[in-house]
Amino acid sequence: MSDDRARMDRAGTTPARSRQAPADNVQPARRIAYEVIAAVRESDAYANLLLPTRIQRAALGTADAALATELTYGTLRMQGFYDRVIALAANRPVSAIDPAILDVLRLGAHQLLATRVATHAAVNESVSLAKQVGSRSATGFTNGVLRTIARSSVEEWRERVLEGAVNVDDRLAAEYSHPAWIVRAFRQALKAEGHEDELADLLAADNMAAKVNMVALPGLATDADRERLGLADEFSPVGFVLDSGDPYHLVTATEGRVRVQDEGSQIAALALSRAKPIVAGERWLDLCAGPGGKAALLASEARAGGAELVANELVPARATLVRTALQALPETVPVWEIDGTTIGQTHADTFDRILLDAPCTGLGALRRRPEARWRKQPKDVADLAGLQSGLLDAALLALKPGGILAYVTCSPHTAETRAIVALAVRKAGGSVTALDTAAVVQSFSAANLDLPADTGSVQLWPHRHGTDAMFITLLQRAP
Numbered sequence: 001m002s003d004d005r006a007r008m009d010r011a012g013t014t015p016a017r018s019r020q021a022p023a024d025n026v027q028p029a030r031r032i033a034y035e036v037i038a039a040v041r042e043s044d045a046y047a048n049l050l051l052p053t054r055i056q057r058a059a060l061g062t063a064d065a066a067l068a069t070e071l072t073y074g075t076l077r078m079q080g081f082y083d084r085v086i087a088l089a090a091n092r093p094v095s096a097i098d099p100a101i102l103d104v105l106r107l108g109a110h111q112l113l114a115t116r117v118a119t120h121a122a123v124n125e126s127v128s129l130a131k132q133v134g135s136r137s138a139t140g141f142t143n144g145v146l147r148t149i150a151r152s153s154v155e156e157w158r159e160r161v162l163e164g165a166v167n168v169d170d171r172l173a174a175e176y177s178h179p180a181w182i183v184r185a186f187r188q189a190l191k192a193e194g195h196e197d198e199l200a201d202l203l204a205a206d207n208m209a210a211k212v213n214m215v216a217l218p219g220l221a222t223d224a225d226r227e228r229l230g231l232a233d234e235f236s237p238v239g240f241v242l243d244s245g246d247p248y249h250l251v252t253a254t255e256g257r258v259r260v261q262d263e264g265s266q267i268a269a270l271a272l273s274r275a276k277p278i279v280a281g282e283r284w285l286d287l288c289a290g291p292g293g294k295a296a297l298l299a300s301e302a303r304a305g306g307a308e309l310v311a312n313e314l315v316p317a318r319a320t321l322v323r324t325a326l327q328a329l330p331e332t333v334p335v336w337e338i339d340g341t342t343i344g345q346t347h348a349d350t351f352d353r354i355l356l357d358a359p360c361t362g363l364g365a366l367r368r369r370p371e372a373r374w375r376k377q378p379k380d381v382a383d384l385a386g387l388q389s390g391l392l393d394a395a396l397l398a399l400k401p402g403g404i405l406a407y408v409t410c411s412p413h414t415a416e417t418r419a420i421v422a423l424a425v426r427k428a429g430g431s432v433t434a435l436d437t438a439a440v441v442q443s444f445s446a447a448n449l450d451l452p453a454d455t456g457s458v459q460l461w462p463h464r465h466g467t468d469a470m471f472i473t474l475l476q477r478a479p
């Protein structure tokens with residue numbers, strides 16, 4: 001038995017006696033990455049919200065900030081794969097390892113298997129972290145496990161991990177570090193449009209950093225604003241890809257006329273605003289508007305065409321975010337705070353266009369929310385279905401005869417997309433029809449989206465379009 005293995009066998013399972021702050025001799029980028037990863041596990045923190053504040057508080061320079069981001073996002077995304085590696089290297093299930101030490105090992109495994117960080121730096125700093133957050137015996141255990149991992153290449157570990165896979169989806173789940181239920185859901189969604197063979201590409205795309213997309217609000221952004229942005233987006237006629245620089249600095253400098261927004265979200269909002277020419281005086285509603293990204297784009301489109309938008313958001317704190325997002329508009333856009341499922345009773349036959357960007361699992365935005373894949377559960381899909389149906393039924397009642405509704409989710413799960421729409425159309429009994437959403441979206445897209453015809457809906461994909469996996473269906477109430 002090697003010394004490493006002997007130390008590992010003696011240690012690693014004892015829970016930490018105290019949880020002190022990690023050692024000061026750990027490089028700040030690694031320390032911050034560890035703290036965020038631990039906060040995600042311990043207190044359900046959101047890495048995309050917590051990390052920027054930690055980076056700012058520590059006043060990290062650009063290079064260290066980029067390293068902290070890569071370490072945090074990379075470790076959280078690949079956690080499923082690393083856990084399988086750690087279990088093999090430690091010769092025990094990860095459930096038998098002290099959770100704080102497991103986080104140290106995940107971060108160490110990421111450095112060893114996916115970055116150019118030198119082995120001695122990855123191991124030594126991980127051991128320093130372990131000394132701070134674990135029991136006394138944890139340092140030897142951490143050292144042993146990481147040295148075992150470092151002895152093989154990532155390809156060798158992948159082979160060993162995949163040997164243990166029990167079926168095709170489990171193999172994909174292991175290799176691309178997704179829960180198996182999400183792999184199955186993605187397979188089903190791709191199959192619905194004849195692209196099941198793209199599953200591995202989709203899973204791989206989820207593990208890549210998303211580009212920074214910006215929208216220049218039509219009718220409000222100036223030529224000077226646009227010149228500050230990078231290249232035009234491939235599909236959205238109002239979108240740009242930011243090559244470098246701080247996007248939030250640009251948002252402030254342009255007083256919100258330029259905003260950070262995924263290209264898929266831009267396409268979803270434009271599908272509604274550009275479904276047919278705007279008639280002055282039209283009334284539009286964004287039923288679930290928080291935090292307000294699509295509301296800002298819709299409001300500027302409405303304004304340009306002489307229509308009026310009302311935004312609605314149930315959660316007061318998110319309604320405040322909607323008001324902030326709408327500050328770029330010269331006129332005040334009303335923001336209501338009502339339960340959207342009641343809109344059919346309170347405002348029947350009222351709106352010419354409604355955006356229902358429904359609360360959903362967000363499985364289409366896994367690139368941006370690194371820990372979300374581990375936090376979401378199959379039960380969340382079932383829990384949300386009732387709300388999604390209730391909101392859609394109510395919104396259809398709030399449409400004027402002839403009015404158009406866009407049902408949108410940032411999830412491709414068919415139980416949140418096609419199934420919800422099909423049920424609502426069936427219940428509406430001929431008074432609601434699906435429009436050719438693909439034709440509408442293609443009509444304003446700057447490039448060919450290569451969408452399957454005749455499905456009545458549009459599913460965008462990270463691996464095909466470089467967008468979040470947004471689902472969009474346009475429905476029209478009979479005149």
Ligand SMILES: C[S@@+](CC[C@H](N)C(=O)[O-])C[C@H]1O[C@@H](n2cnc3c(N)ncnc32)[C@H](O)[C@@H]1O
Pocket residue numbers: 265287288289290291292293294295312313314315318338339340341357358359360
């Ligand atoms: C997917 S998000 C909308 C994103 C938004 N359209 C944007 O682009 O920024 C769904 C929103 O619906 C809100 N919501 C949930 N239940 C609701 C309800 N019953 N009525 C109105 N809004 C609701 C959530 O608080 C959440 O802010």
